[in-house]
Amino acid sequence: MSKTELNSGSVRGPVDHDVRVQIVAAATEHFSLYGYEKTTVSDLAKAIGFSKAYIYKFFESKQAIGESICANCLSQIEADVRAAVSEAEHPPEQLRRMFKSIVEASLRLFSQDRKLYEIATSAATERWQAALAYEGRIRELLQDILQAGRQSGDFERKTPLDETVMAIYLVLRPYINPLLLQHGFDYIDEAPAQLSSLVLRSLSP
Amino acid sequence: MSKTELNSGSVRGPVDHDVRVQIVAAATEHFSLYGYEKTTVSDLAKAIGFSKAYIYKFFESKQAIGESICANCLSQIEADVRAAVSEAEHPPEQLRRMFKSIVEASLRLFSQDRKLYEIATSAATERWQAALAYEGRIRELLQDILQAGRQSGDFERKTPLDETVMAIYLVLRPYINPLLLQHGFDYIDEAPAQLSSLVLRSLSP
Numbered sequence: 001m002s003k004t005e006l007n008s009g010s011v012r013g014p015v016d017h018d019v020r021v022q023i024v025a026a027a028t029e030h031f032s033l034y035g036y037e038k039t040t041v042s043d044l045a046k047a048i049g050f051s052k053a054y055i056y057k058f059f060e061s062k063q064a065i066g067e068s069i070c071a072n073c074l075s076q077i078e079a080d081v082r083a084a085v086s087e088a089e090h091p092p093e094q095l096r097r098m099f100k101s102i103v104e105a106s107l108r109l110f111s112q113d114r115k116l117y118e119i120a121t122s123a124a125t126e127r128w129q130a131a132l133a134y135e136g137r138i139r140e141l142l143q144d145i146l147q148a149g150r151q152s153g154d155f156e157r158k159t160p161l162d163e164t165v166m167a168i169y170l171v172l173r174p175y176i177n178p179l180l181l182q183h184g185f186d187y188i189d190e191a192p193a194q195l196s197s198l199v200l201r202s203l204s205p
Numbered sequence: 206m207s208k209t210e211l212n213s214g215s216v217r218g219p220v221d222h223d224v225r226v227q228i229v230a231a232a233t234e235h236f237s238l239y240g241y242e243k244t245t246v247s248d249l250a251k252a253i254g255f256s257k258a259y260i261y262k263f264f265e266s267k268q269a270i271g272e273s274i275c276a277n278c279l280s281q282i283e284a285d286v287r288a289a290v291s292e293a294e295h296p297p298e299q300l301r302r303m304f305k306s307i308v309e310a311s312l313r314l315f316s317q318d319r320k321l322y323e324i325a326t327s328a329a330t331e332r333w334q335a336a337l338a339y340e341g342r343i344r345e346l347l348q349d350i351l352q353a354g355r356q357s358g359d360f361e362r363k364t365p366l367d368e369t370v371m372a373i374y375l376v377l378r379p380y381i382n383p384l385l386l387q388h389g390f391d392y393i394d395e396a397p398a399q400l401s402s403l404v405l406r407s408l409s410p
Contacts, residue, residue, distance in 0.1 A: 156406075163402075167399040167400060167402065167403040170392055170396055170399060171376055171400070173379070173392075174378070174379045174385060179388040180379060180388050180389075183329075183382065183384040187378070190371070194375060195372060195375055195376070197364075197368075197372065198369075198372040198404070198407045199407070201364065201406075201407035
Protein backbone atom coordinates (compact mmCIF):
# COMPACT_ATOMS: atom_id res chain seq x y z
CA MET A 1 0.00 0.00 0.00
CA SER A 2 1.66 3.27 -1.09
CA LYS A 3 1.44 6.57 0.72
CA THR A 4 -0.33 8.02 -2.36
CA GLU A 5 -3.12 5.50 -1.96
CA LEU A 6 -3.37 6.29 1.73
CA ASN A 7 -3.58 9.98 1.00
CA SER A 8 -6.38 9.51 -1.55
CA GLY A 9 -8.99 9.84 1.16
CA SER A 10 -10.81 6.59 0.31
CA VAL A 11 -10.16 5.11 3.75
CA ARG A 12 -12.40 2.36 5.12
CA GLY A 13 -12.38 0.14 8.21
CA PRO A 14 -9.55 -2.34 7.58
CA VAL A 15 -7.47 0.29 5.79
CA ASP A 16 -7.98 2.65 8.72
CA HIS A 17 -6.53 -0.03 10.95
CA ASP A 18 -3.50 -0.48 8.69
CA VAL A 19 -2.81 3.24 8.57
CA ARG A 20 -3.08 3.50 12.34
CA VAL A 21 -0.60 0.64 12.72
CA GLN A 22 1.68 2.32 10.20
CA ILE A 23 1.54 5.67 12.01
CA VAL A 24 2.16 4.03 15.39
CA ALA A 25 5.14 2.07 14.01
CA ALA A 26 6.65 5.19 12.45
CA ALA A 27 5.95 7.25 15.57
CA THR A 28 7.52 4.58 17.80
CA GLU A 29 10.69 4.76 15.74
CA HIS A 30 10.65 8.56 15.67
CA PHE A 31 9.98 8.96 19.41
CA SER A 32 12.63 6.38 20.26
CA LEU A 33 15.16 8.54 18.39
CA TYR A 34 14.04 12.04 19.34
CA GLY A 35 11.94 11.58 22.47
CA TYR A 36 8.24 11.93 23.04
CA GLU A 37 8.01 15.20 24.93
CA LYS A 38 10.07 17.19 22.44
CA THR A 39 8.37 15.91 19.27
CA THR A 40 5.29 17.67 17.86
CA VAL A 41 2.70 16.14 15.53
CA SER A 42 4.16 18.38 12.78
CA ASP A 43 7.64 16.88 13.32
CA LEU A 44 6.13 13.44 13.22
CA ALA A 45 4.11 14.16 10.06
CA LYS A 46 7.22 15.44 8.29
CA ALA A 47 9.24 12.41 9.36
CA ILE A 48 6.59 9.92 8.19
CA GLY A 49 5.85 11.84 5.01
CA PHE A 50 2.16 12.36 5.81
CA SER A 51 0.40 15.67 6.20
CA LYS A 52 -0.39 16.76 9.75
CA ALA A 53 -4.10 16.87 8.84
CA TYR A 54 -3.91 13.29 7.62
CA ILE A 55 -2.45 12.09 10.94
CA TYR A 56 -5.20 13.94 12.78
CA LYS A 57 -7.75 11.89 10.78
CA PHE A 58 -6.52 8.84 12.68
CA PHE A 59 -5.33 10.22 16.01
CA GLU A 60 -6.88 13.17 17.76
CA SER A 61 -3.64 14.20 19.47
CA LYS A 62 -0.01 13.32 20.03
CA GLN A 63 -1.09 11.74 23.30
CA ALA A 64 -3.44 9.41 21.41
CA ILE A 65 -0.44 8.14 19.41
CA GLY A 66 1.60 7.93 22.61
CA GLU A 67 -1.22 5.94 24.23
CA SER A 68 -1.07 3.38 21.44
CA ILE A 69 2.70 3.05 21.74
CA CYS A 70 2.42 2.82 25.52
CA ALA A 71 -0.34 0.20 25.28
CA ASN A 72 1.91 -1.87 22.98
CA CYS A 73 4.86 -1.66 25.40
CA LEU A 74 2.73 -2.52 28.42
CA SER A 75 1.10 -5.42 26.56
CA GLN A 76 4.57 -6.75 25.83
CA ILE A 77 5.51 -6.55 29.53
CA GLU A 78 2.23 -8.22 30.47
CA ALA A 79 2.81 -11.01 27.91
CA ASP A 80 6.31 -11.63 29.32
CA VAL A 81 4.93 -11.77 32.87
CA ARG A 82 2.08 -14.13 31.91
CA ALA A 83 4.53 -16.39 30.09
CA ALA A 84 6.82 -16.53 33.13
CA VAL A 85 3.89 -17.22 35.48
CA SER A 86 2.46 -19.96 33.27
CA GLU A 87 5.77 -21.84 33.34
CA ALA A 88 5.22 -22.56 37.03
CA GLU A 89 2.63 -25.01 38.28
CA HIS A 90 2.13 -24.06 41.91
CA PRO A 91 0.72 -20.69 43.02
CA PRO A 92 3.60 -19.82 45.41
CA GLU A 93 6.13 -20.29 42.59
CA GLN A 94 3.81 -18.41 40.21
CA LEU A 95 3.82 -15.47 42.59
CA ARG A 96 7.63 -15.52 42.82
CA ARG A 97 7.87 -15.54 39.03
CA MET A 98 5.38 -12.72 38.75
CA PHE A 99 7.53 -10.51 41.01
CA LYS A 100 10.74 -11.47 39.24
CA SER A 101 9.47 -11.14 35.68
CA ILE A 102 7.56 -7.90 36.15
CA VAL A 103 10.66 -6.17 37.55
CA GLU A 104 12.84 -7.60 34.79
CA ALA A 105 10.45 -6.70 31.99
CA SER A 106 9.92 -3.16 33.34
CA LEU A 107 13.67 -2.68 33.70
CA ARG A 108 14.25 -3.94 30.16
CA LEU A 109 11.93 -1.25 28.83
CA PHE A 110 13.74 1.30 30.97
CA SER A 111 17.28 0.39 30.01
CA GLN A 112 16.83 -0.65 26.38
CA ASP A 113 14.78 2.23 25.25
CA ARG A 114 15.01 5.30 27.41
CA LYS A 115 13.09 7.40 24.93
CA LEU A 116 10.13 5.04 24.95
CA TYR A 117 10.38 4.88 28.72
CA GLU A 118 9.74 8.61 28.65
CA ILE A 119 6.32 7.82 27.14
CA ALA A 120 5.60 5.39 29.97
CA THR A 121 6.57 8.14 32.43
CA SER A 122 4.15 10.57 30.81
CA ALA A 123 1.48 7.85 30.88
CA ALA A 124 2.00 7.32 34.59
CA THR A 125 2.17 11.03 35.44
CA GLU A 126 -0.91 11.98 33.45
CA ARG A 127 -2.76 8.75 34.25
CA TRP A 128 -3.38 7.71 30.69
CA GLN A 129 -6.04 5.10 30.06
CA ALA A 130 -3.40 2.63 28.75
CA ALA A 131 -1.48 2.81 32.04
CA LEU A 132 -4.57 2.50 34.23
CA ALA A 133 -5.84 -0.48 32.22
CA TYR A 134 -2.43 -2.17 32.55
CA GLU A 135 -2.43 -1.69 36.33
CA GLY A 136 -5.90 -3.21 36.44
CA ARG A 137 -4.79 -6.26 34.43
CA ILE A 138 -1.77 -6.78 36.71
CA ARG A 139 -4.08 -6.74 39.74
CA GLU A 140 -6.32 -9.31 37.98
CA LEU A 141 -3.37 -11.62 37.33
CA LEU A 142 -2.40 -11.27 40.99
CA GLN A 143 -5.95 -12.09 42.05
CA ASP A 144 -6.01 -15.19 39.82
CA ILE A 145 -2.81 -16.50 41.40
CA LEU A 146 -4.11 -15.78 44.91
CA GLN A 147 -7.42 -17.50 44.21
CA ALA A 148 -5.67 -20.57 42.81
CA GLY A 149 -3.44 -20.66 45.90
CA ARG A 150 -6.44 -20.43 48.22
CA GLN A 151 -8.10 -23.30 46.39
CA SER A 152 -4.97 -25.45 46.45
CA GLY A 153 -4.53 -24.79 50.17
CA ASP A 154 -1.18 -23.06 49.65
CA PHE A 155 -2.47 -19.67 50.85
CA GLU A 156 -4.49 -18.59 53.89
CA ARG A 157 -8.17 -17.73 53.35
CA LYS A 158 -8.98 -15.61 56.40
CA THR A 159 -8.04 -12.22 54.95
CA PRO A 160 -10.59 -10.84 52.46
CA LEU A 161 -9.25 -11.50 48.96
CA ASP A 162 -9.53 -7.90 47.77
CA GLU A 163 -7.53 -6.72 50.79
CA THR A 164 -4.76 -9.24 50.03
CA VAL A 165 -4.71 -8.26 46.34
CA MET A 166 -4.48 -4.57 47.15
CA ALA A 167 -1.76 -4.94 49.78
CA ILE A 168 0.41 -7.09 47.51
CA TYR A 169 -0.21 -4.71 44.63
CA LEU A 170 1.09 -1.88 46.85
CA VAL A 171 4.23 -3.91 47.56
CA LEU A 172 4.74 -4.45 43.84
CA ARG A 173 3.80 -0.96 42.66
CA PRO A 174 7.21 0.74 43.15
CA TYR A 175 8.63 -1.73 40.61
CA ILE A 176 5.79 -1.42 38.08
CA ASN A 177 5.17 2.30 37.96
CA PRO A 178 7.93 3.96 35.92
CA LEU A 179 7.91 7.08 38.11
CA LEU A 180 8.80 4.96 41.12
CA LEU A 181 10.97 2.39 39.32
CA GLN A 182 13.51 5.00 38.30
CA HIS A 183 14.26 5.69 41.98
CA GLY A 184 14.51 2.06 43.01
CA PHE A 185 17.67 0.89 41.29
CA ASP A 186 19.67 0.62 44.54
CA TYR A 187 17.58 -2.34 45.60
CA ILE A 188 16.46 -3.70 42.24
CA ASP A 189 18.56 -6.89 42.32
CA GLU A 190 17.41 -8.14 45.68
CA ALA A 191 13.94 -6.59 45.90
CA PRO A 192 11.91 -9.14 43.85
CA ALA A 193 13.20 -12.15 45.84
CA GLN A 194 13.02 -10.44 49.24
CA LEU A 195 9.58 -8.97 48.69
CA SER A 196 8.07 -12.13 47.22
CA SER A 197 9.44 -14.11 50.18
CA LEU A 198 7.87 -11.63 52.60
CA VAL A 199 4.57 -11.79 50.69
CA LEU A 200 4.64 -15.61 50.67
CA ARG A 201 5.25 -15.62 54.44
CA SER A 202 2.22 -13.33 54.79
CA LEU A 203 0.13 -15.81 52.76
CA SER A 204 0.99 -18.95 54.70
CA PRO A 205 -2.15 -20.69 55.95
CA MET B 206 25.83 38.29 70.22
CA SER B 207 26.03 40.94 67.53
CA LYS B 208 26.96 40.36 63.93
CA THR B 209 29.95 42.67 64.40
CA GLU B 210 31.27 40.38 67.11
CA LEU B 211 30.72 37.39 64.86
CA ASN B 212 32.59 39.08 62.06
CA SER B 213 35.54 39.97 64.29
CA GLY B 214 37.21 36.67 63.51
CA SER B 215 37.79 35.65 67.16
CA VAL B 216 35.63 32.55 66.85
CA ARG B 217 36.16 29.61 69.20
CA GLY B 218 34.43 26.26 69.73
CA PRO B 219 31.14 27.18 71.46
CA VAL B 220 30.82 30.38 69.43
CA ASP B 221 31.40 28.40 66.23
CA HIS B 222 28.49 26.23 67.22
CA ASP B 223 26.27 29.26 67.86
CA VAL B 224 27.12 30.80 64.51
CA ARG B 225 26.46 27.53 62.72
CA VAL B 226 23.06 27.28 64.40
CA GLN B 227 22.35 30.89 63.48
CA ILE B 228 23.32 30.35 59.83
CA VAL B 229 21.25 27.16 59.62
CA ALA B 230 18.22 28.91 61.18
CA ALA B 231 18.48 31.85 58.78
CA ALA B 232 19.08 29.54 55.81
CA THR B 233 16.07 27.40 56.76
CA GLU B 234 13.89 30.50 56.70
CA HIS B 235 15.42 31.74 53.46
CA PHE B 236 15.20 28.39 51.66
CA SER B 237 11.62 27.88 52.83
CA LEU B 238 10.72 31.17 51.14
CA TYR B 239 12.82 31.03 47.99
CA GLY B 240 13.69 27.37 47.54
CA TYR B 241 16.94 25.50 47.93
CA GLU B 242 17.91 24.84 44.32
CA LYS B 243 17.52 28.45 43.18
CA THR B 244 19.35 30.07 46.08
CA THR B 245 23.12 30.63 45.97
CA VAL B 246 25.43 31.12 48.94
CA SER B 247 25.73 34.78 47.84
CA ASP B 248 21.93 35.23 48.02
CA LEU B 249 21.97 33.63 51.43
CA ALA B 250 24.86 35.77 52.68
CA LYS B 251 23.08 38.93 51.56
CA ALA B 252 19.82 37.86 53.22
CA ILE B 253 21.50 37.01 56.52
CA GLY B 254 23.75 40.05 56.46
CA PHE B 255 27.00 38.07 56.57
CA SER B 256 29.74 38.07 53.98
CA LYS B 257 29.93 35.05 51.70
CA ALA B 258 33.50 34.41 52.92
CA TYR B 259 32.24 34.40 56.51
CA ILE B 260 29.61 31.75 55.74
CA TYR B 261 32.27 29.65 54.02
CA LYS B 262 34.24 29.71 57.28
CA PHE B 263 31.50 27.61 58.81
CA PHE B 264 30.10 25.62 55.88
CA GLU B 265 32.17 24.45 52.96
CA SER B 266 29.24 24.58 50.51
CA LYS B 267 25.55 25.27 50.11
CA GLN B 268 25.03 21.53 50.33
CA ALA B 269 26.69 21.48 53.75
CA ILE B 270 24.07 23.99 54.95
CA GLY B 271 21.34 21.97 53.25
CA GLU B 272 22.63 18.83 54.97
CA SER B 273 22.25 20.48 58.37
CA ILE B 274 18.70 21.60 57.57
CA CYS B 275 17.88 18.17 56.19
CA ALA B 276 19.34 16.44 59.25
CA ASN B 277 17.14 18.65 61.47
CA CYS B 278 13.99 17.79 59.47
CA LEU B 279 14.74 14.08 59.45
CA SER B 280 15.54 14.12 63.18
CA GLN B 281 12.13 15.68 63.75
CA ILE B 282 10.43 12.92 61.72
CA GLU B 283 12.42 10.29 63.57
CA ALA B 284 11.49 11.82 66.96
CA ASP B 285 7.78 11.77 65.98
CA VAL B 286 8.03 8.12 64.90
CA ARG B 287 9.88 7.07 68.07
CA ALA B 288 7.29 8.88 70.20
CA ALA B 289 4.42 7.11 68.38
CA VAL B 290 6.12 3.72 68.71
CA SER B 291 6.89 4.18 72.41
CA GLU B 292 3.20 4.81 73.15
CA ALA B 293 2.45 1.17 72.27
CA GLU B 294 3.46 -1.70 74.50
CA HIS B 295 3.37 -4.73 72.20
CA PRO B 296 5.66 -5.14 69.20
CA PRO B 297 2.82 -5.77 66.66
CA GLU B 298 1.14 -2.51 67.64
CA GLN B 299 4.51 -0.76 67.68
CA LEU B 300 5.05 -1.86 64.10
CA ARG B 301 1.62 -0.57 63.06
CA ARG B 302 2.38 2.77 64.70
CA MET B 303 5.74 2.93 63.03
CA PHE B 304 4.14 2.57 59.58
CA LYS B 305 1.37 5.05 60.34
CA SER B 306 3.54 7.71 61.97
CA ILE B 307 6.36 7.60 59.45
CA VAL B 308 3.95 8.18 56.56
CA GLU B 309 2.16 10.95 58.45
CA ALA B 310 5.36 12.70 59.50
CA SER B 311 6.87 12.48 56.00
CA LEU B 312 3.65 13.79 54.48
CA ARG B 313 3.56 16.66 56.97
CA LEU B 314 6.99 17.78 55.83
CA PHE B 315 5.87 17.47 52.22
CA SER B 316 2.62 19.40 52.54
CA GLN B 317 3.55 22.00 55.14
CA ASP B 318 6.79 23.09 53.68
CA ARG B 319 7.22 22.32 50.02
CA LYS B 320 10.40 24.38 49.79
CA LEU B 321 12.08 22.43 52.56
CA TYR B 322 10.82 19.22 50.99
CA GLU B 323 12.86 20.24 47.97
CA ILE B 324 15.97 19.94 50.18
CA ALA B 325 14.90 16.44 51.22
CA THR B 326 14.49 15.58 47.53
CA SER B 327 18.00 16.80 46.75
CA ALA B 328 19.27 14.82 49.74
CA ALA B 329 17.64 11.65 48.45
CA THR B 330 18.73 12.18 44.84
CA GLU B 331 22.32 12.99 45.69
CA ARG B 332 22.52 10.51 48.58
CA TRP B 333 23.57 13.02 51.20
CA GLN B 334 25.04 11.66 54.40
CA ALA B 335 22.09 13.03 56.41
CA ALA B 336 19.60 11.01 54.33
CA LEU B 337 21.66 7.81 54.42
CA ALA B 338 22.13 8.10 58.19
CA TYR B 339 18.37 8.61 58.64
CA GLU B 340 17.58 5.51 56.57
CA GLY B 341 20.03 3.55 58.70
CA ARG B 342 18.38 4.74 61.93
CA ILE B 343 14.94 3.80 60.61
CA ARG B 344 16.21 0.29 59.84
CA GLU B 345 17.63 0.10 63.39
CA LEU B 346 14.28 1.07 64.91
CA LEU B 347 12.61 -1.58 62.76
CA GLN B 348 15.14 -4.15 63.90
CA ASP B 349 14.57 -3.26 67.58
CA ILE B 350 10.81 -3.80 67.19
CA LEU B 351 11.34 -7.08 65.36
CA GLN B 352 13.77 -8.32 67.98
CA ALA B 353 11.37 -7.43 70.80
CA GLY B 354 8.58 -9.25 68.94
CA ARG B 355 10.73 -12.35 68.49
CA GLN B 356 11.54 -12.36 72.19
CA SER B 357 7.90 -11.88 73.21
CA GLY B 358 6.83 -14.70 70.89
CA ASP B 359 4.67 -12.36 68.78
CA PHE B 360 6.83 -12.79 65.66
CA GLU B 361 8.26 -15.86 63.92
CA ARG B 362 11.96 -16.58 64.37
CA LYS B 363 12.74 -18.84 61.41
CA THR B 364 13.62 -16.13 58.88
CA PRO B 365 17.06 -14.53 59.43
CA LEU B 366 16.52 -11.21 61.20
CA ASP B 367 18.48 -9.13 58.69
CA GLU B 368 16.39 -10.56 55.83
CA THR B 369 13.17 -9.62 57.63
CA VAL B 370 14.45 -6.12 58.40
CA MET B 371 15.50 -5.53 54.80
CA ALA B 372 12.26 -6.83 53.27
CA ILE B 373 10.09 -4.72 55.57
CA TYR B 374 12.31 -1.72 54.94
CA LEU B 375 11.71 -2.21 51.20
CA VAL B 376 7.95 -2.24 51.83
CA LEU B 377 8.23 0.99 53.81
CA ARG B 378 10.74 2.75 51.55
CA PRO B 379 8.27 4.24 49.02
CA TYR B 380 6.70 6.17 51.91
CA ILE B 381 9.97 7.33 53.47
CA ASN B 382 12.02 8.38 50.47
CA PRO B 383 10.75 11.78 49.24
CA LEU B 384 11.43 10.90 45.59
CA LEU B 385 9.04 7.97 45.86
CA LEU B 386 6.58 9.53 48.31
CA GLN B 387 5.62 12.27 45.87
CA HIS B 388 4.30 9.61 43.47
CA GLY B 389 2.38 7.64 46.07
CA PHE B 390 -0.44 9.98 47.02
CA ASP B 391 -3.13 7.90 45.33
CA TYR B 392 -2.73 5.20 47.95
CA ILE B 393 -1.42 7.20 50.87
CA ASP B 394 -4.55 6.95 53.06
CA GLU B 395 -4.87 3.19 52.95
CA ALA B 396 -1.25 2.15 52.39
CA PRO B 397 0.06 2.28 56.01
CA ALA B 398 -2.78 0.11 57.40
CA GLN B 399 -2.81 -2.33 54.47
CA LEU B 400 0.94 -2.74 54.33
CA SER B 401 1.41 -3.08 58.10
CA SER B 402 -1.34 -5.74 58.13
CA LEU B 403 0.41 -7.64 55.34
CA VAL B 404 3.73 -7.35 57.16
CA LEU B 405 2.19 -8.53 60.44
CA ARG B 406 0.69 -11.54 58.62
CA SER B 407 4.17 -12.29 57.28
CA LEU B 408 5.57 -12.16 60.84
CA SER B 409 3.07 -14.52 62.49
CA PRO B 410 4.85 -17.40 64.22
